Amino acid sequence: RLSGLGAVKRGTMRKPNFRDVFSRFADDMHAEGTAVTAQIIMQGAQPHSASGVLANYTNNQPTHVLTYDEIQRTIDEYAFTAAEAEAAGFDGVEMHANHEDVMQLFISPYTNRRTDAYGGDFDARLRFPMEAFAAMRAVTGPGFVIGMRFNMDEFFEGGYDLAEGIRIAQAFEASGHIDYLHCVIGNNWGAPSYVQPHVFGRAQWAEMAGKFRAALSIPVIYGGRVSDPEAGEAVLAEGHADVVSIARAFFADEDFVAKARAGSSDTIRPCIGCNDCLHAAAIDGLPFGCSVNPRAGREAEPAPAPVPSPRRVTVVGGGPAGMEAAAVAAERGHHVTLWDRAPQLGGLMRVAGAVPENAAYLAFIDHQTARLTEAGVNLKLGEEATADTILADAPDVVLLATGTRPRTLDASGVDAPFVVEGRDVLMGTADVGRNVVVIAREDHMQPLTVTSALLERGCSVRVIYQTPGVAPGVGKYSIGGILGKLTGQGATFTVMTRVAAIAPDKLTLKCVYSGVESEMTDFDTVVLACGGTPDAGLYDALNGKGPEVRIFGDAYVPNRILHATRQAYENACLI
Ligand SMILES: Cc1cc2nc3c(=O)[nH]c(=O)nc-3n(C[C@H](O)[C@H](O)[C@H](O)COP(=O)(O)O)c2cc1C
Numbered sequence: 001r002l003s004g005l006g007a008v009k010r011g012t013m014r015k016p017n018f019r020d021v022f023s024r025f026a027d028d029m030h031a032e033g034t035a036v037t038a039q040i041i042m043q044g045a046q047p048h049s050a051s052g053v054l055a056n057y058t059n060n061q062p063t064h065v066l067t068y069d070e071i072q073r074t075i076d077e078y079a080f081t082a083a084e085a086e087a088a089g090f091d092g093v094e095m096h097a098n099h100e101d102v103m104q105l106f107i108s109p110y111t112n113r114r115t116d117a118y119g120g121d122f123d124a125r126l127r128f129p130m131e132a133f134a135a136m137r138a139v140t141g142p143g144f145v146i147g148m149r150f151n152m153d154e155f156f157e158g159g160y161d162l163a164e165g166i167r168i169a170q171a172f173e174a175s176g177h178i179d180y181l182h183c184v185i186g187n188n189w190g191a192p193s194y195v196q197p198h199v200f201g202r203a204q205w206a207e208m209a210g211k212f213r214a215a216l217s218i219p220v221i222y223g224g225r226v227s228d229p230e231a232g233e234a235v236l237a238e239g240h241a242d243v244v245s246i247a248r249a250f251f252a253d254e255d256f257v258a259k260a261r262a263g264s265s266d267t268i269r270p271c272i273g274c275n276d277c278l279h280a281a282a283i284d285g286l287p288f289g290c291s292v293n294p295r296a297g298r299e300a301e302p303a304p305a306p307v308p309s310p311r312r313v314t315v316v317g318g319g320p321a322g323m324e325a326a327a328v329a330a331e332r333g334h335h336v337t338l339w340d341r342a343p344q345l346g347g348l349m350r351v352a353g354a355v356p357e358n359a360a361y362l363a364f365i366d367h368q369t370a371r372l373t374e375a376g377v378n379l380k381l382g383e384e385a386t387a388d389t390i391l392a393d394a395p396d397v398v399l400l401a402t403g404t405r406p407r408t409l410d411a412s413g414v415d416a417p418f419v420v421e422g423r424d425v426l427m428g429t430a431d432v433g434r435n436v437v438v439i440a441r442e443d444h445m446q447p448l449t450v451t452s453a454l455l456e457r458g459c460s461v462r463v464i465y466q467t468p469g470v471a472p473g474v475g476k477y478s479i480g481g482i483l484g485k486l487t488g489q490g491a492t493f494t495v496m497t498r499v500a501a502i503a504p505d506k507l508t509l510k511c512v513y514s515g516v517e518s519e520m521t522d523f524d525t526v527v528l529a530c531g532g533t534p535d536a537g538l539y540d541a542l543n544g545k546g547p548e549v550r551i552f553g554d555a556y557v558p559n560r561i562l563h564a565t566r567q568a569y570e571n572a573c574l575i
């Protein structure tokens with residue numbers, strides 16, 4: 001349990017086939033002209049810590065406090081790992097001393113309360129990572145790069161702040177052990193998290209990295225929402241870092257670098273900051289994936305095959321599922337027509353794009369629109385497709401990505417004029433007063449996006465959830481940043497509560513568990529954010545009438561963008 005990755009599994013470098021696999025990987029990467037480094041992680045609280053304390057407001061996990069002897073064994077393990085990486089042909093290793101790694105737990109004055117040689121004053125807190133670096137240096141050659149990924153500021157009462165962070169970095173530089181410092185921010189509980197969601201700005205913390213760069217002479221890397229080449233270039237031009245690091249934008253478009261180099265950044269598929277690349281795999285247990293790129297994680301698979309004999313394909317619905325299906329089908333050579341009743345593509349994604357933090361949604365829709373145009377898809381926008389109009393075109397295949405209709409609430413008074421639908425709020429077509437209550441019966445982003453739109457308009461917003469927590473479908477790497485923003489703007493949240501009756505002067509509330517009754521007053525408008533119900537009527541109308549009919553995305557069952565694009569891709573590959 002001391003031997004590597006998260007300390008819960010056998011360390012990767014201890015696997016018998018490690019050298020073979022990793023040296024082939026290194027050779028392949030070198031052949032492409034890139035350097036290769038490995039990051040050494042010993043994630044905190046999995047299950048280890050410095051002294052049983054986490055700098056974390058929401059994680060109450062008990063931990064195992066490393067003993068003196070275990071620290072010595074771990075230092076040996078860092079040395080073994082670095083030596084193995086070098087033997088496999090890697091150019092260097094990076095110590096993960098960020099993201100609540102055990103190393104950060106030792107460095108931080110809040111989480112390190114030890115009284116032995118590895119805790120207490122400044123030098124003692126740095127001793128464990130210092131000794132690990134020294135041990136790695138001792139077993140690797142002079143040209144082998146050793147870097148440190150570092151949390152610039154813990155943003156936690158009692159933790160180290162930016163000034164202290166710079167002092168810590170200077171101490172590591174002075175030791176002569178590290179070749180570069182990789183500056184990031186974020187914590188496990190999430191405001192901001194290690195993987196900052198869409199509510200944060202592009203490269204938002206780069207200026208902090210610039211302060212490290214000014215105080216150090218080794219190269220400084222900045223990482224965190226460098227989501228497009230322009231954001232990265234700006235960080236470099238402003239002198240905040242020598243290098244930028246990028247994670248999610250590479251999942252969204254594996255050709256990010258090639259496109260940037262070729263001067264065609266505008267063709268890069270934009271990351272929307274939804275964090276499903278993490279949440280789907282780490283939390284839902286789904287295979288790794290990306291909401292905007294159904295090929296993420298499967299890049300080595302051949303691209304969808306061109307079709308030997310093109311078919312006439314009608315796609316109904318221009319949301320994320322319909323756009324992806326139409327693009328893939330047309331790129332494979334089919335003759336594709338895409339219908340949407342709205343005058344513009346995007347479906348609910350465009351509706352949700354009304355709030356400033358979802359600007360990347362609009363960029364993604366633009367990307368898909370360009371792709372559809374390039375692939376020669378015939379767009380029929382602003383036209384309602386009916387079974388008759390579809391059949392009149394005599395398609396061979398109909399792909400239904402018709403999305404959802406708003407779901408209503410089962411409560412008396414729901415039809416009152418002051419009760420409006422969340423989608424209408426986002427589209428700006430609902431009459432909304434100053435004091436608003438949002439009834440949240442969707443577990444993912446919809447109620448939070450509606451709340452954000454209302455706050456933008458200057459409303460005072462109270463949100464009621466039936467679930468024991470707010471937005472249970474939003475993963476831990478996103479929820480903190482989002483709730484930090486909304487509560488910072490004044491939104492309040494009530495949980496475990498259902499709205500049993502709606503009247504002009506009061507809402508009758510009941511605790512979902514005990515049934516204990518209460519009421520809420522002083523509102524002008526009630527907004528329903530209850531998600532959607534599949535809009536699947538065309539399936540019954542078309543099935544058995546000649547064309548092959550497929551239905552997917554929200555029209556099959558409402559879910560996240562990740563599911564919509566993935567199902568669309570798979571279906572478009574099957575026709
Ligand atoms: C799927 C996934 C896995 C990650 N794994 C690691 C990791 O092993 N070590 C690490 O330091 N950061 C990890 N991160 C965080 C990223 O390195 C990066 O700091 C963060 O995503 C912000 O950068 P970005 O905006 O370019 O994505 C991971 C992020 C994602 C989305």
Ligand code: SF4
Binds near residue numbers: 271277289
């Ligand atoms: S899943 Fe979302 S956050 Fe992750 S890379 Fe794709 S678009 Fe970006």
